[in-house]
Amino acid sequence: MFFYYLRLSALSYRRNPILSSLMVLAIAIGVGAYMVIFTLNYVMGGNPIPQKSDQLFHLQIDSGNPNTESDPPEQLTYIDARALIEADAAFRETPSSKISGIIEPEGDDARPFSVIGRGAAADFFTMFNVPFLYGTPWDESADRNLQQVAVITKELNERLFGGEDPSGQTLRFHSSNFQIVGVLDDWAPVPKFYDVNNNPFDGGEEIFIPWNLVAPMEFSRSGNTNCWKAPDPGREGFLNSECVWIQYWVELRDGEEEEDYLQFLNNYVAEQKEFGRMPRPMNNALFDVEEWLLKEEVLPNETKILSALAAMLLAVCLLNTIGLLLSKFLGKSGEIGVRQALGAHKGSLFMQHVIEAGFIGLLGGIIGLGVAAAGLEGIKVVLGDDLMMTDWIQLNPPVVAVTLVLAIFATIAAGFYPIWRACNVNPAIHLKTQ
């Protein structure tokens, strides 16, 4: 009977095309607007590494200004990052910081160009499940021995080496020669959880080098730097200062490792306090990925306001749909009476009209996808400056599925009262007056 009722729904649409189209439009607008914000929240607020987000932790060490009550800094100083990476106390760990530099491609006609890169430890790639197209990441010995190796992205490889495997080839970067050991496959976590301090929604880095090279090779920092007191002059003065500019992630496999590492941090900070550093009260913490994204309020505030407005618009559209469905279904009282006379019980009439409501919802959802796509393009204009990279603002298969399901079930829910009213008409009255 499902396909029979579906056919009846199509015929009913044809009988009242204007009324039915109004309902479809109402659903499309409400669902489309809601799905624009849903998509943003889903992509921006989702867990970018769900398979191990509860094993990855960002450190918090409070090396902040003792004269204020501000929150602990979100990044680490160079002194602390160096000390922690040398202590090697976690199962896996990596400091990382954003850098910039100039690449000098080979060839007389090739022009140098600037790239954004990242200094990271060898563990970075394994910790964050970074996929490789060619080659492999460097190993810990490359970190220790300050080897000038690099991993580049697929796009950069395409630009420099025509997409072929460049493993072993030399790349002139920052006026030095780096040996390419690997090429990343497509990898663009959204948000860029490993560095939320430097716009988590901008484009990813194009080149990765061992973090231990960042300071000695005097790479330009491209990220967020905060200093609560002025550093001493010169590069060494900066490196030894309380300026924070480094992200630090650890991988801890279970609760026991988590406890042990936190204790290690506490011991480290206690030791630093003896040297006169970190005068604020002990406030060390480990935040897993989701906690970190929540703490850092990665989702822009604008989306929260837009979420509320979109939900209200959807509610208004559904209320309108209730009225329109009531008009449509009560207008069919005569037909309902005839069907009852011919043997339809209330259950079958209910099912027929639920399917009709779902049919309208499906049509509304399909058109709503168009509304959502247009809305997302608009969002790119509204938030584009804040988000810098907006390629990911688009409908993906899960969002399309949610749109259609939401449209169908929202319309069915809106239709419950009209359907109930319609199924409870007195057939005797309507049969005589037909």
Add this chain to the structure above:
Amino acid sequence: MLDMKNIRKVFRTDLVETCALDDFSLTVDQGEFVTITGPSGCGKTTFLNIAGLLETHSGGQYLLDGADVSQLGDYARAKLRNQKIGFIFQSFNLMPDLNLFDNIDVPLRYRGMKAGERKERIDKALDSVGLFARRKHVPAQLSGGQQQRVAIARALVGDPLFLLADEPTGNLDSNTAQGVMTLLEEINDSGTTIIMVTHDQSLAQQSKRNIHILDGRISNGTESNSQPEATAA
């Protein structure tokens, strides 16, 4: 087959209480052709609705094919209507969006019949009323008389126990009305019981038995060709 004893039907609103049927008793046997007559508002349609399980009764007993229907729920009543009763209405009540085939298909769908058997029955029903060739047409493409014949085919397709006809010729001209009556007589001759409400005394006289209702009660149940007497039931 249809046995009503002391049926009472009261319609209540906030302001008024109307007794549409009062102490109404009627027995209809298999194969009869019974016409129900009476002035407007006498209770004819109320009787028809109760007989067709479209209304419940306020008192009395109604046995349909030997079973008491008074305690039946919506599902059971719908099933009985589908299997045992065929309806024919004054305004035909065909569904305008469905072609003739699909209109007649409706009661069979609710019976859960398979597609092959449905098709066989529908084709036979359409053929019996001479409209098989127009099975893909919609009701708007037919005359009044043709539409009523389709409605009759729809009422018969499920082999009901009896037909309930509410002024089946009311919207037809005299010639067409006579054609429909002839068809109903043929149907009755083949064994189907028919209970027909009509204003038309000439049609009432064509039936084998006439029941005259006055103020919710049977004034006289008569054989054909005799005038009803205005006496209390």
